[in-house]
Amino acid sequence: MTIGFLATLYPWTKAIHIIAVIAWMAGLLYLPRLFVYHCETKPGTESSERFKVMERRLYKQIMLPAMLTTFAFGIMLALTPGLVDGDRGWFWVKIACVLGLAGAHGAMGKWRRDFLHDRNTKPQRYFRIANEVPTVLMAVAVIMVAVQPF
Numbered sequence: 001m002t003i004g005f006l007a008t009l010y011p012w013t014k015a016i017h018i019i020a021v022i023a024w025m026a027g028l029l030y031l032p033r034l035f036v037y038h039c040e041t042k043p044g045t046e047s048s049e050r051f052k053v054m055e056r057r058l059y060k061q062i063m064l065p066a067m068l069t070t071f072a073f074g075i076m077l078a079l080t081p082g083l084v085d086g087d088r089g090w091f092w093v094k095i096a097c098v099l100g101l102a103g104a105h106g107a108m109g110k111w112r113r114d115f116l117h118d119r120n121t122k123p124q125r126y127f128r129i130a131n132e133v134p135t136v137l138m139a140v141a142v143i144m145v146a147v148q149p150f
């Protein structure tokens with residue numbers, strides 16, 4: 001199913017999609033770094049409380065609106081005539097990466113709440129590794145849509 005008038009909006013839909021993707025990725029790549037440094041602080045200290053404010057603002061004021069905008073304009077692009085052939089594998093590999101990124105977003109929400117309530121038990125190393133997951137998913141998603149290899 002496609003929607004004809006979306007074809008006239010295509011350049012703007014794609015531009016807003018890419019802007020939202022960049023903002024969402026910035027948050028997905030930065031928030032785990034804040035968790036790495038937050039691990040170095042003692043619960044209740046001034047710096048621990050400051051990290052909580054930074055994490056909340058990044059998650060609620062940047063990452064959430066950026067994710068919702070990425071999805072909304074991504075779906076508008078998918079409904080634009082001539083862009084997506086459901087028989088081509090690239091689109092489904094991309095969607096799998098997108099769902100993985102949404103899962104990473106959700107996991108970061110839970111970790112943020114753990115820090116907020118001073119009940120984080122995960123070590124710095126855990127968040128350093130977690131930081132790499134969105135990087136790999138983003139790279140595969142962009143290669144799939146830009147190259148459309150299969």
Ligand code: HEM
Pocket residue numbers: 014017018021070071073074075077078079083084098101137138139141142145146
């Ligand atoms: C529900 C989520 C998403 C959907 C349905 C979606 C769908 C699409 C579609 C249909 C296009 C147009 C392809 C074309 O012009 O031929 C597109 C472009 C693009 N998407 Fe997404 N996308 C989603 C999420 C994402 C995410 C999470 C990323 C990055 C991590 C991303 C990166 C891009 C890029 C870079 C382009 C421009 C490609 C180009 O100009 O060649 N998208 N997307």
